[in-house]
Amino acid sequence: MKIIDILNKREMSLSFEVFPPKKESSFETVEATTEEIAACHPAFMSVTYGAGGGTSKYTMEIAKNIMDKYNVPTLAHLTCVSSSREAVHEKIEQMKQLGIKNVMALRGDLTPELEKTDPSTWDYKHATELVRELKEMGDFCVGAACYPEVHPDSVNQKDDLTHIKEKVEAGAEFLTTQMVFDNNLFYNFMYKIREIGVTVPVIPGIMPITNANQVERAIKLSGSFMPQRFKSLVDYFGNDPEAMKQAGIAYATDQIIDLYANGITNVHVYSMNKPDVAKTIMENLSNILGKDFNR
Ligand code: FAD
Numbered sequence: 001m002k003i004i005d006i007l008n009k010r011e012m013s014l015s016f017e018v019f020p021p022k023k024e025s026s027f028e029t030v031e032a033t034t035e036e037i038a039a040c041h042p043a044f045m046s047v048t049y050g051a052g053g054g055t056s057k058y059t060m061e062i063a064k065n066i067m068d069k070y071n072v073p074t075l076a077h078l079t080c081v082s083s084s085r086e087a088v089h090e091k092i093e094q095m096k097q098l099g100i101k102n103v104m105a106l107r108g109d110l111t112p113e114l115e116k117t118d119p120s121t122w123d124y125k126h127a128t129e130l131v132r133e134l135k136e137m138g139d140f141c142v143g144a145a146c147y148p149e150v151h152p153d154s155v156n157q158k159d160d161l162t163h164i165k166e167k168v169e170a171g172a173e174f175l176t177t178q179m180v181f182d183n184n185l186f187y188n189f190m191y192k193i194r195e196i197g198v199t200v201p202v203i204p205g206i207m208p209i210t211n212a213n214q215v216e217r218a219i220k221l222s223g224s225f226m227p228q229r230f231k232s233l234v235d236y237f238g239n240d241p242e243a244m245k246q247a248g249i250a251y252a253t254d255q256i257i258d259l260y261a262n263g264i265t266n267v268h269v270y271s272m273n274k275p276d277v278a279k280t281i282m283e284n285l286s287n288i289l290g291k292d293f294n295r
Contacts, residue, residue, distance in 0.1 A: 001073045002141035003102045004173045006043050007201040011292050012260050013043035014285070015075075015203070016271040016278050020047065020058035027058060034062055036275035038070035040282045043266065046104060046176075049077035060091075064098045075143060076100050078134075079108030080124035088123070088130065089137070096138045104143045105130040105172065110153070126163065128170045135171035144172035146202065148180055148189035152223055157192070165198050174200050176268050179207040179218065182227045183258050204259055207270040208252035208277050210245040212238030249277060253284040260288060 006013065016037050021030040038045060047063045050056035056079070063074040076095060080088050095103065107127040119125060127144055134142045144167040147160060154160035164175065175198075180186045186204045193202065207218055212234055219226065233251060237243040256267050271278045282289070 001101070003044055003073060003075055003143065004141045004201075006073065007174055007203070007266055009292075010265050010294070012285075012289050013266050014256070014281065014289065015044045015046060015266065015268045016040070016042045017046045017048065017268065018062065018271065018273050020049075020055055020062055022055060024057075030058075030273060031062065031065065033273045033275050034066060035069065037271060037273075037278045038066045038072045040275075040278050041070070041072060042278070042282075044073040044075055044102070046075040046077060046268070049079050049106070050108070060094060060098055060100060063100055067099070073102065074100070075102040075104050077104040077106060078130065079106045080127070080130040081108045081122060082111065082114055083123070085123040088133070092134060092137050095140070101139070102141045102143065103134055104145070104176070105134055105167075106145055128163070128166050131167050131170040131172050141174075142172050143174045143176055144168070145178065146175040146189075146193070147178045148185045149178065149224060151178075161192060161196055161198075164193065165196055168198050168200050172200065174203060176203045177205045179205045179222050179224050179270055181207075181224055181230050181255075183255055183262075185225060186259070186264075187262065201266065203266050203268045204264060205268045205270055206252050206255050206259075207272075208274075208281065209234070209248040210274065210277055211241060211248075212244055245277075249280050249284070253281055256281070256285065257288070260293075263294075265292075 018034045018037060021027045045066050047059050049059045059076050063076040066072050067074050078091060105127050124130060131142050131144055134140050146164050150157045150160050190202060209215055215234055230251060233247050237247045259267055269281060
């Protein structure tokens with residue numbers, strides 16, 4: 001099933017993200033956790049490509065496994081900046097063979113090694129190029145990333161918004177945001193993106209922080225703003241793992257409920273291979289999910 005068809009249903013839903021194993025030896029552990037998350041029957045699951053510590057090697061395998069075993073639609077991520085055109089095309093062909101229908105087209109981060117090289121020698125500079133090629137090469141539903149707090153490489157927000165619009169014009173059918181901890185930043189971004197004429201669904205990304213150590217990593221990774229309300233929670237409960245986990249899940253659930261109540265029907269949860277977190281959030285929303293309160 002294509003993700004755009006799920007989004008167009010306008011029913012309250014959640015999607016979860018998983019990442020492939022760091023090492024071959026942990027493949028089975030990751031496979032088991034992704035299966036537990038799939039058993040929660042989210043609207044779809046995304047599988048990252050070389051992000052969050054995972055490798056890019058198993059993205060497609062995991063995505064196909066979730067689809068075949070659990071009938072949960074999957075979104076396979078693909079990055080391009082550090083790859084040759086030939087290697088990217090090979091991946092796209094593999095996706096077609098595996099029956100993968102949904103792809104998140106990403107540039108990927110610029111590594112220090114890559115930054116030392118001449119950009120004119122790179123086969124890809126921006127995600128837009130990958131979006132365009134995916135649309136040309138197969139019948140894919142393509143998603144792309146966006147950044148309510150502006151991508152760190154951007155000159156300014158206006159410029160960043162222009163490039164997001166280009167990704168949509170190249171064929172991206174939906175956008176997923178970088179993690180946000182303050183919903184007002186997301187609402188503000190929605191206003192700006194609609195104002196420049198981007199009409200595709202935008203899925204807010206919510207990261208449940210379940211231990212204090214995760215906070216620093218999440219800020220480093222995303223540069224996202226942490227509201228005082230969230231910082232107080234980490235300060236107060238951070239030293240008690242069980243309390244922190246409960247408080248972090250409650251905070252994320254509260255964000256999701258606020259998003260639903262403001263007309264956002266699909267929310268993406270950066271569930272980070274944690275089935276217990278995915279299950280608890282699903283339970284917290286059991287009387288809300290799957291409904292259309294506008295009917
Ligand atoms: P782009 O859309 O290319 O944008 C990158 C920067 O270039 C922005 O500042 C943009 O404004 C600018 N830009 C775009 N087009 C142009 C242009 N034509 N001229 C000048 N400037 C331009 N990383 C992974 O490695 N694996 C993953 O699985 C992964 N999943 C992600 C999922 C989501 C939802 C998000 C939000 C991020 C994810 N990332 C992942 C991280 C992502 O790869 C990085 O944030 C990366 O630095 C930018 O990727 P992008 O696709 O947004 O790039």
